Amino acid sequence: MKFLEDRPIYKQIEEHIKRQIVTKNLLPGEKLPSVRQLAIDLTVNVNTIQRALSSLTDEEILETKRGLGNFVTEDSAVVHRLKEELIHQELERVYVQLKALELTDDEIIMNLTQFIAEKGEEKS
Amino acid sequence: MKFLEDRPIYKQIEEHIKRQIVTKNLLPGEKLPSVRQLAIDLTVNVNTIQRALSSLTDEEILETKRGLGNFVTEDSAVVHRLKEELIHQELERVYVQLKALELTDDEIIMNLTQFIAEKGEEKS
Amino acid sequence: MKFLEDRPIYKQIEEHIKRQIVTKNLLPGEKLPSVRQLAIDLTVNVNTIQRALSSLTDEEILETKRGLGNFVTEDSAVVHRLKEELIHQELERVYVQLKALELTDDEIIMNLTQFIAEKGEEKS
Amino acid sequence: MKFLEDRPIYKQIEEHIKRQIVTKNLLPGEKLPSVRQLAIDLTVNVNTIQRALSSLTDEEILETKRGLGNFVTEDSAVVHRLKEELIHQELERVYVQLKALELTDDEIIMNLTQFIAEKGEEKS
DNA sequence: GTGGTCTAGACCACT
DNA sequence: GTGGTCTAGACCACG
Numbered sequence: 085m086k087f088l089e090d091r092p093i094y095k096q097i098e099e100h101i102k103r104q105i106v107t108k109n110l111l112p113g114e115k116l117p118s119v120r121q122l123a124i125d126l127t128v129n130v131n132t133i134q135r136a137l138s139s140l141t142d143e144e145i146l147e148t149k150r151g152l153g154n155f156v157t158e159d160s161a162v163v164h165r166l167k168e169e170l171i172h173q174e175l176e177r178v179y180v181q182l183k184a185l186e187l188t189d190d191e192i193i194m195n196l197t198q199f200i201a202e203k204g205e206e207k208s
Numbered sequence: 209m210k211f212l213e214d215r216p217i218y219k220q221i222e223e224h225i226k227r228q229i230v231t232k233n234l235l236p237g238e239k240l241p242s243v244r245q246l247a248i249d250l251t252v253n254v255n256t257i258q259r260a261l262s263s264l265t266d267e268e269i270l271e272t273k274r275g276l277g278n279f280v281t282e283d284s285a286v287v288h289r290l291k292e293e294l295i296h297q298e299l300e301r302v303y304v305q306l307k308a309l310e311l312t313d314d315e316i317i318m319n320l321t322q323f324i325a326e327k328g329e330e331k332s
Numbered sequence: 333m334k335f336l337e338d339r340p341i342y343k344q345i346e347e348h349i350k351r352q353i354v355t356k357n358l359l360p361g362e363k364l365p366s367v368r369q370l371a372i373d374l375t376v377n378v379n380t381i382q383r384a385l386s387s388l389t390d391e392e393i394l395e396t397k398r399g400l401g402n403f404v405t406e407d408s409a410v411v412h413r414l415k416e417e418l419i420h421q422e423l424e425r426v427y428v429q430l431k432a433l434e435l436t437d438d439e440i441i442m443n444l445t446q447f448i449a450e451k452g453e454e455k456s
Numbered sequence: 457m458k459f460l461e462d463r464p465i466y467k468q469i470e471e472h473i474k475r476q477i478v479t480k481n482l483l484p485g486e487k488l489p490s491v492r493q494l495a496i497d498l499t500v501n502v503n504t505i506q507r508a509l510s511s512l513t514d515e516e517i518l519e520t521k522r523g524l525g526n527f528v529t530e531d532s533a534v535v536h537r538l539k540e541e542l543i544h545q546e547l548e549r550v551y552v553q554l555k556a557l558e559l560t561d562d563e564i565i566m567n568l569t570q571f572i573a574e575k576g577e578e579k580s
Numbered sequence: 581g582t583g584g585t586c587t588a589g590a591c592c593a594c595t
Numbered sequence: 596g597t598g599g600t601c602t603a604g605a606c607c608a609c610g
Contacts, residue, residue, distance in 0.1 A: 275594035399609040
């Protein structure tokens with residue numbers, strides 16, 4: 085049995101950068117901080133950063149320009165694709181978790197709808 | 209910025225046990241493994257187990273009988289309470305995450321509904 | 333048979349702080365001494381203090397602000413709740429003790445009433 | 457500030473024996489276990505036992521017969537006196553504690569009366 | 581500086 | 596054997 089939520093750090097970094105792109109904290113064409121700077125900011129090893137960036141490059145989310153740095157792709161479709169991907173990932177997670185609690189599909193939708201309704205009331 | 213998803217171990221253990229009760233892997237009245245055994249199984253210190261169990265005891269989810277062990281409460285209402293609690297926790301999580309991706313309340317519900325619909329098709 | 337009245341130290345600390353709040357030696361919003369200072373004052377280990385404070389935090393009697401300290405909750409209803417709790421605890425104790433001396437309910441009330449009457453005479 | 461409820465052990469032993477007499481676990485004229493036996497039973501030093509017994513002898517609650525042992529006095533009035541003493545002690549304690557919580561005399565009586573009334577309901 | 585978490589190890593009480 | 600308490604000391608996160 086494993087408890088420690090130890091998703092590999094490089095995956096966490098990947099997701100983190102994806103989120104920054106979706107939420108427009110990183111814009112298409114924008115230059116990322118240098119690998120060394122990211123390593124310092126996130127207090128992880130340079131190799132860990134490299135692994136995350138190379139994976140993002142494979143997915144054509146980043147483009148590497150030798151001697152210049154890493155840049156967010158200009159391809160605007162990517163943002164849309166990323167958003168879909170992250171949403172799907174969250175939905176998958178909650179779905180699995182609630183299924184494990186033995187909720188039916190209908191109950192899941194019902195619970196979420198009610199949850200959001202209550203959230204709305206709180207604000208008013 | 210924090211990357212490591214390091215919810216304290218004792219809280220992870222608490223939730224794990226709660227899940228086991230809700231999913232009936234642990235039945236009302238059932239004896240838990242000894243604290244020392246759990247410490248070995250989960251490769252954490254005995255005190256960390258104690259902290260989790262003591263918290264569950266305060267919540268009246270477990271009863272401890274000195275010299276005998278820890279037991280799941282017989283109070284069946286607790287199972288229902290726990291289920292509500294865990295569901296709410298998952299909904300809160302997904303809600304926050306999707307809000308961070310700048311979805312509106314309606315979009316969240318829509319996306320989930322569609323997600324589940326697609327899941328249903330897969331099986332058929 | 334047990335002789336030493338050794339309620340766990342952390343529970344004694346919990347009750348001590350509760351009393352200080354009820355008797356307004358600690359006011360709502362007031363900052364407690366640091367855990368390390370309390371440990372020195374009460375000549376116990378830091379962890380023992382932590383355990384007491386963490387329990388009080390769970391009961392929403394204290395609020396902790398990381399890096400700042402522990403504070404008595406602003407929620408004034410808590411003081412009332414605490415007072416009720418401490419009174420009940422004392423009544424329970426005396427009731428059990430006098431029952432052990434084989435007094436009836438009526439005798440207990442009668443004795444207390446007379447005791448207080450005599451107290452009053454002393455002053456006059 | 458002191459926390460540890462460290463009433464001297466010999467006082468605790470004194471009270472313990474007094475309670476046993478009042479509750480008739482020790483009858484007038486009955487022989488107590490030997491000092492050495494009591495020391496073993498209560499896991500305390502023989503001198504501690506001696507101190508407690510000698511104090512009880514001074515109060516004419518016990519009689520020492522050299523070479524035979526310690527005996528509960530035959531004086532039946534003693535039982536009554538002891539009971540009064542123990543009751544008074546408990547009342548004094550609860551009175552002081554509730555006064556510290558800033559209850560008036562009337563409130564103390566009222567709270568106790570209600571407390572006992574609720575106790576009665578529980579049983580029915 | 582603050583509090584929070586975790587470990588290692590000791591000792592106690594109960595059955 | 597069981598769980599409960601306490602200590603000492605380490606390391607982390609927050610401000």
